[in-house]
Amino acid sequence: MVVPSSNSMRTKKTNAVRIPTVDLSLERSELLELVIKACEQYGFFKAVNHGVPEEVISRLENEGIEFFSKSTSEKRQAGPAAPFGYGCRNIGPNGDMGDLEYLLLHTNPLSISDRSKTISNDPNNFSCAVNDYIEAVRELACEVVELVAEGLWVPDKYAVSKLIRDAHSDSVLRINHYPPTKSSSKWEPSIGFGEHSDPQILTILRSNEVGGLQICTQEGLWIPVAPDPTEFFVMVGDALQVMTNGRLRSVRHRVMRSTIRKGRVSTMYFAAPPPSSWITPLPKMVSAQRPSEYRPFTWAHYKQAAYSLRLGHSRLDLFRAKHPLLL
Ligand code: GA4
Secondary structure, X not given: OOEXXXXXXXXXXXXXOOOOEEEOOOOHHHHHHHHHHHHHHOOEEEEEOXXXXXXXXXXXXXXXXXXXXXXXXHHHOOOOOOOOEEEEEEEOOOOEEEEEEEEEEEXXXXXXXXXXXXXXXXXXXXXXXXXXXXXXXXXXXXXXXXHHHHHOOOOOOOOXXXXXXXXXXXXXXXXXXXXXXXXXXXXXXXXXXEEEOOOOOEEEEEEOOOOOEEEEOOXXXXXXXXXXXXXXXXXXXXXXXXXXXXXXXXXXXXXXXXXXXXXXXXXXXXXXXXXXXXXXXXXXXXXXXXXXXXXXXXXXXXXXXXXXXXXXXXXXXXXXXXXXXXX
């Protein structure tokens, strides 16, 4: 089922579009080809045989469920998410709203241990579950960007992954809870999380068995992504689009709410560089025929610009080499 990109939130049945699936245990050359193809075409794929232990996934999900089942006043002690902590309905600093509640955490272990005190009755357990999960998905994100670098013939295979592994990396973890909705004949689909692309390098997403995620194709069609709790979904972020000089595309996505009796719980690891890192196309991606499409900027600079706009607004246009307003 494909949903046309229009302001209407109604769905329309057209041709089925298959979400690309990449088996990370495949032979290297085949793997490189599939990863590049999926990232060029959709900026999105499902990663199977990812190697993240099931126990690491379930421990984090259980911590999330335990937190979201607390009373509103207890949860509020961990908020507001400005920028880190518990948030409910408000997304970001510019008045965006969504039908969800969430925990937003910086991945720095000191920050996690500090935050855990207001989130959990057993902060040690919570920190351990979060740190173990981050360590595992960080490895997965690094593996993917190393495949990307190798697949694009970038001489330094670690050019991007070393930014994510850096001790000062600005990576973030988010646990979203979209509460169950009551079914009624008058019920209309609503927005859980509005359309946007992620500003970071790469996002590693996982959810329980409840759907709602949709991705937008280059042709502007919205495709529902069937949930798969045992696998991860990989999304290209804006910073990777810039580093590859537009060869890979960041994926626009959103979460729609449907009539469900169970809540959707999703976890996203947003792999980011340190704030002072320059985000510029990798030298291999620039040539006389393909000059840099972007002006150089630091991650701190881009993040500030991204966070100053509402969801749905493209931030990358502000950094195009020949932005009409900057000429
Ligand atoms: C989208 C990706 C991450 O969830 C996030 C989001 C952030 C927020 O929720 O505070 C933003 C959004 C995200 C992009 C534009 C700005 C900032 C909300 C918003 C309106 C944590 C991120 O880094 O950027």
